[in-house]
Amino acid sequence: MARTPQDITDAELAVLQVLWDKGPLPIRRITDQLYPEGKTAQYATVQKxxxxxxxxxxxxxxxxxxxxxxxxxxxxxxxxxxxxxxxxKLCGGSWTPLLTHLVQVRGLSEKDRQALRRMIDDFDPRKTKKERRGKEQS
Amino acid sequence: MARTPQDITDAELAVLQVLWDKGPLPIRRITDQLYPEGKTAQYATVQKxxxxxxxxxxxxxxxxxxxxxxxxxxxxxxxxxxxxxxxxKLCGGSWTPLLTHLVQVRGLSEKDRQALRRMIDDFDPRKTKKERRGKEQS
DNA sequence: GAAATAATAAGACGGAATGACTGAGATGTC
DNA sequence: GACATCTCAGTCATTCCGTCTTATTATTTC
Structure with missing residues (x-):
């Protein structure tokens, strides 16, 4: 049973988070964020x-x-x-169980509920873009 | 950066799947499912x-x-x-982005859409159980 | 009840994943 | 040209995780 490596590891994610927050940066700036006292060794880690x-x-x-x-x-x-x-891995490729879990087990805030209702309508493929535009204006 | 081990690994999940499908079993039966020609070695693997x-x-x-x-x-x-x-790890603990992603990026089937609308109503905490019962009957 | 068969228990193994490091050379900067 | 800084190309150590071996204890079967 071949094991599946992580797509992106924790340390790699930490680097990505910096780039997401600060935008494009040279290695040194990233290192500063992750290891404030970072020297050559930590710099090389970020590089890797x-x-x-x-x-x-x-x-x-x-x-x-x-x-x-x-x-x-x-x-x-x-x-x-x-x-x-x-x-x-867990739902045979179906998304529905994830959705159901989030709504039923985790619950929704009032804001979630409103946003969700709007999304359901907006992304309804039966509606044309024109109809959706009209809805937005109202 | 301490790495976080997987909660449940692929091989462990395979074992769980068998138990989910077939119900409680002795090791031998599980081994039969996972390694049809399994001998002592595979038995021990499942045991571990x-x-x-x-x-x-x-x-x-x-x-x-x-x-x-x-x-x-x-x-x-x-x-x-x-x-x-x-x-x-990715949303600061908030569930909303997951929900949004599922609805917007993955899209909803007509069935999903209907089920979701019903769930949103059913799990609305503003409604009392009595109200929900009433709704169900209508 | 002895031989054969199967189950449990405990540990060891090895390859891969992953976070971290070293040292040699290139490139700038004053 | 000396000095700092960056790049590049490895290496290292630890842990993870799927796997297997061996020894001991039941259980079956004739």
Whole structure:
């Protein structure tokens, strides 16, 4: 039973979080965020994490005097990947059980409830874009 | 950056799936399902996996002439754990982004849409149980 | 009830994953 | 040209996790 490696590890995620928060940065700036007292060793650690993230196409590198790294996936992309993994491994690929779980077990705030009702309508494929536009204006 | 081990590994999950499908079983029966030609080695593998699952309180063991193992968590429990992990690591603990993702990115079937509308109403805490009962009857 | 068969128990193994590190060279900067 | 800083290319150590071995204790079968 071949084990499936993590898509993105904890340490890699920490790097991504910095890029999401601060935007594109050189390694040094990322290191400062993650290891405030960081010296050469920690710098190299961040470098290695970026190298792995790049090989997974999760960050891009702008080469130059100093390389600048930027996130190529955003939080929601990653949320999507992880939800997909859950759906595939536990629900035979179906999304519905996830949805049901969230609504029934976790419950909804009043805000959630309103937003959800609106989303259900807005993303109803039976409605044309024109109809949706009309709804928004009302 | 301490790494977080998987809650339940792939091989452990395979064992759980058998117990979910077939109900409580002795090791031998589980082994038959997972390794149809399984001999002593594979039997021991399943045994080790069950031992680890037991230490995580995911299966119970009824001791006797032959030990019988039973799942102590069901699929939805595990779905919940994994969704929680996603929410905590990527959404600051909030469930809303998961919900939003499912509805917006994955889309809803007509059936989903109907079921969801009903759930939103049913689990609305502003409504008393009496009101919900009334609604169901209508 | 002895031989054969099967189950339990305890530990060891090995490859891969992952966070962290070192050292040599390149590139700038004053 | 000296100094700091960055890049690059490894290496390392620990843990994880799927797997297997061996020994001991039941259980069956004739």
């Amino acid at each position: 994490l970026l190298e792995r993230l790049e090989s997974k196409a999760c960050v891009s590198r702008e080469r130059g005097g100093v390389n600048i790294y930027a996130a190529m996936i955003d939080r929601d992309d990653l949320v999507g990947r992880r939800l997909q993994a859950v759906a595939e | 996996l069950l031992e680890r699952l037991e230490s995580k309180a995911c299966v119970s063991r009824e001791r006797g002439g032959v030990n019988i193992y039973a799942a102590m968590i069901d699929r939805d429990d595990l779905v919940g754990r994994r969704l929680q992990a996603v929410a905590e």
